[in-house]
Amino acid sequence: MEDRAAVQEQIKTQGEVVRKLKAEKADKDTISEEVAKLLDLKAKLGDDGPSKKFVLKCPKGTRDYNPQQMSIREGVFNTIISCFKRHGAETIDTPVFELKEILTGKYGEDSKLIYDLQDQGGELLSLRYDLTVPFARYLAMNKITTIKRYHIAKVYRRDNPAMTRGRFREFYQCDFDIAGQFDAMLPDAECVKIVAEILTQLDIGEFKIRVNHRKLLDGMFSACGVPDDKFRSICSAVDKLDKTFWEDVRAEMVDEKGLSPEAADRIGHFVKFSGGISTLEELLKDEGLSKSKLAVEGLEELKLLLTYCDLYKISDKVVFDLSLARGLDYYTGVIYEACLQGYANKPVSASSGGSGEEEESVSVGSVAGGGRYDGLVGMFDAKGKKVPCVGVSIGIERIFAIMEQRAMASNTKIRTTDTEVYVVSAQKHLVEHRLKLCQELWDADIKTEQSYKKNPKALDQFQYCETNGIPIAVILGQSEIENNCVTMRNTNTRAERKVSREDLIEEIRKELISIKSS
C-alpha cells in the first residue's frame, strides 16, 4: 500500500516534469525521454490504475490555488493593499450574494451572466457580479455620502472562461472608490495615479492607461447623428474595438443596430483619435463636436485630468483614446482602462489615416478599469439622492497568470511556509522532549515544526529542512538532554554548535537575523 503511494507520488512528480518541458517547448528528444520514464512508472502500477468513481474537478471556470500560487497571490495583494492604504482608504466587506433585485437593471446586456441561487424558500438571491453595485447599495443603505474605501473580494460571472488567459467565472476584484461631492477630476486623477502605482510596483512590464469620457462619447454620438435612444447600444459596439476590427464594429452598428452608414462612418473618423492634451485641443476646435455641450464638457474635464496626471508624474503612462467605451451602463464621466503592452491580439483598425492615431498593436491584457458613476447610488435611494462616485477595479487573475508563468519559467523555488526552526530528534524515544521544546519555541513566537512521527530518522528530518528551506535545525539527543543544551545547525552551511537551553531563544533570534542579513 505504501509502495503504491510512493509510485503514485513519483508519477505525479514525473508528470509535472513532462508538463513543464512541454510548456517550455523543450527539445523533442528530452521530452520523449521523460515521457518514457513516466510510462515506466505508470506500468509499475499495473492494470488496476485509478478509475475514478466520478469526475473530481472544480466547477467550470474556477480553480484551486495551491500553496505556491497562494504565495504569489499574497505578494500581489500586499502590493495592492499597501497602495490603497497609502492613499488613505478604509476597507469594507459585503456578502457574496445580494437580493436579486439589487443587481437587476445595473449591467445592461451582461445581466444574463449573473449567477442566481436556487429558490429554496425565502429571498431570491444572486451572486455578486462586481463590487461596485454592492458598494452603492451599502452607501444608500447606510446613508453614507463621503467615503474612500477599498474592497478585495471574489465576483462571479457565467461568462465563457478562457483560463489560460486569466479569464474565470470566479475571480478577484480589487476595488478602490471615492464617494463624495468634490471638485472636478481631483478624485478621478487619484484613481488613475493608483493604477499607475500598482502596475509599476508589480513590475509586470510596460502598460498604458487609456482614458476617455462618457459625456464626450455621448456628445460625439450626437454630433455624428446617432439617435438618442441608440447611444448605449452604439457605445457597447464601440467597446468591442479593442478586440475587433473597425469593419466588424461598423457592420454591427449598421446591420444589427440599424445605424445609418453615414453616422457610422463619422464615428469611424472620431474613434481614431488618441493622444494627449494637444489631441483634446484639436477636438475642441472640431466643428461638429464643439457644438455639443456634452462633448465640450467631456473634453475640458479630460484636459484637467491630463494636467493632474502630469503633476502626478504619470503622463507617460496615460493616453486619451476616443475608442475606449467600457461595457457597463452605469458610468457617467471619466472612464479608464489599463492594458499591459506585449500581450497583443489584433490591431484596432485595418484602415489607415486619422489625426493623432498611433499605429501600434492594441494589447488585450486589460488588467484594470473604472470610471465615474454619479447616478448609481441614487438608483437605490428613495428620493433618488445622488452620491457622486469614482473608482477603479484591479483584475488580478491576469496578473497572477503572468506571474505564475514567470515563476515557472525562472525555476525559482517559492517558499510556502515561514518556518524558522525544525526540532530534530537525534535518537529514538525522545518525543516527549521534542514536544516540550516545541512548546517553548512556539510560546516564544518562533515558527517551529517537528516530525509527526514518534521516532523519525535523523536524515529524513534534515532532508525536510532542506526541502522546505527551514534555516535552523535544533537537535535533541541524549547527551544534549543530559547537558541541558541543544545542537543548533544552520541548514545552509551545515555548521553546528552547542547552545544551552537558557540561551536558546536568544541564540535562535540572533542566528535568524544573521541568516537574513547574509
Next chain:
Amino acid sequence: MEDRAAVQEQIKTQGEVVRKLKAEKADKDTISEEVAKLLDLKAKLGDDGPSKKFVLKCPKGTRDYNPQQMSIREGVFNTIISCFKRHGAETIDTPVFELKEILTGKYGEDSKLIYDLQDQGGELLSLRYDLTVPFARYLAMNKITTIKRYHIAKVYRRDNPAMTRGRFREFYQCDFDIAGQFDAMLPDAECVKIVAEILTQLDIGEFKIRVNHRKLLDGMFSACGVPDDKFRSICSAVDKLDKTFWEDVRAEMVDEKGLSPEAADRIGHFVKFSGGISTLEELLKDEGLSKSKLAVEGLEELKLLLTYCDLYKISDKVVFDLSLARGLDYYTGVIYEACLQGYANKPVSASSGGSGEEEESVSVGSVAGGGRYDGLVGMFDAKGKKVPCVGVSIGIERIFAIMEQRAMASNTKIRTTDTEVYVVSAQKHLVEHRLKLCQELWDADIKTEQSYKKNPKALDQFQYCETNGIPIAVILGQSEIENNCVTMRNTNTRAERKVSREDLIEEIRKELISIKSS
C-alpha cells in the same frame, strides 16, 4: 439638499447613541432624553421622510462589515494566521462553490442546509458548507497524501440565523488541517495546542477545550446495547447535550429514535463523565467498556492526547468529556470543541450524581471545533485510498461579536486608515502645488491624503486630521512655496516647524518614529 443630508447624518448618529444606551441598559431618564433629541431631529425632516422604493438590506443571515468592524476583523485574522504560520502551515484556496455531488452524502442530517445554485444550464453547483470537504476533494484530486495547510474563507449554511449571538448564514471559518500517515496523537495534539494558543492570544476570556473520541462513543453505545445501525442517530442526539437537558435528549432517543429505555439510561450514566487522565483510567476499568475494543482504543488514545497536552502546557484548558459528540458524520477519531466560559445557557443536566461530573453551567460559546476524519478523502478516491486527516476550525463570527461589543463598550476610537500625513493648503489656488507634493510623498511610500476640494478651508483640513487621527499635517502656503519649504504640524501637540523641501521625507520619517515611540 445638503442640509437635509446633514440632518439625516445627525439622526443616524443620534440613533446610534440611543441604541448604545439601550444596549448598555443605561438609566431610563438618560435614554428618554436622548430619544427626545432623536425625535426632534426626525421632525426637522418633515413629512417627506424617506420611503424607499424597495427594502435595502443584506440577505437574511448575512451582514456588511463597516471599516471599524473590518479593523477588528483584520486584528483577529492576524492573530489566527500568525499562529497557523508559527506551526508551519501553508495555505490554499478553493472556489466558493463545488459540484453538487462533491457535497452530497457528507453532512448527514445537515445536508438540507446546503445552498444550491440555480440550474442555468451546465453543471449543478452548491455553495460550500465547510472547508473540510473541499480540502478532501483537493487532496484526492491532486493525489496529495501529506500536507499541513490552513484555509480562511466564508462558508454558507441555510440555518436559522441568530445574528446577535454570532450565528450567520454566511460566515468565516479558519481551518488548520494536517493530512498524512503519522504516529498517534502527534498531529491531533498540535491542533488542540493551536486552539489554545489562538484563544489565549485573542484574550476574550476563559475557555475550555472539551475532547472526546468517536471510537469511545461507538464503543460506549455498543456497551450500552445500542444497535449498530443507530450509532449515528444516537450520536447526534448526544450532540444536543450542550444546549438541552438530559431528560429531553433521553426522550428523543427513546420516543423518536426507538432506543430501549435501559440503553438510554446506561448512556445517561456515561455522558456524565468528564475530567482528566484519572477519569479515563476509571473508565478503562469499567466492566462494560473494557470489553469493547473500540472503547479501549479510544480511551488509550485520549490518555496519550492528554499526556501530550500536558507537555504542551495546556492541561488546564483541556478536559475530557464523554458528552461531546460533534454533529458531522465524517469524524473517526479524536474530536474537540472549544467554548468560552461566561456565555452560559442551560445546565447540561437537571439530575444529580455521577463520577467526575462538574456541576458548572455549560457555555454555548462554541468558537472552535474539529477532530480526526480518516475516511473522508477516501470517499473521493476511486480505490477508496485513505488519507488520514485531523483538523480544527475556528469560527470567528462569535469572536467578532464579543470584540465588537467590547470595543463599543470601551468607547475607544478605532482608526480605520493608516494615513500618516495630510497635505494642507493654507490658501487658495495651491491645488497644483499640493498634487505635486502628494506625488512626492506617495512615491516615497508615505501614506498621504489631501482634500479633494480645490480650495478647502484650512480649519476643515486640520479638523480632518484630528477626526481621523492623522499624526502629521504638512502645510503649504505662498510663503512656504517661495522659500521652498513646508510647515510641519504635529496634530496632537499642534507644534509647528518649518522644514525645507529637500529634508521633508527624512523629517517626516523621523517625526513618525518619535510620535510612535511617545
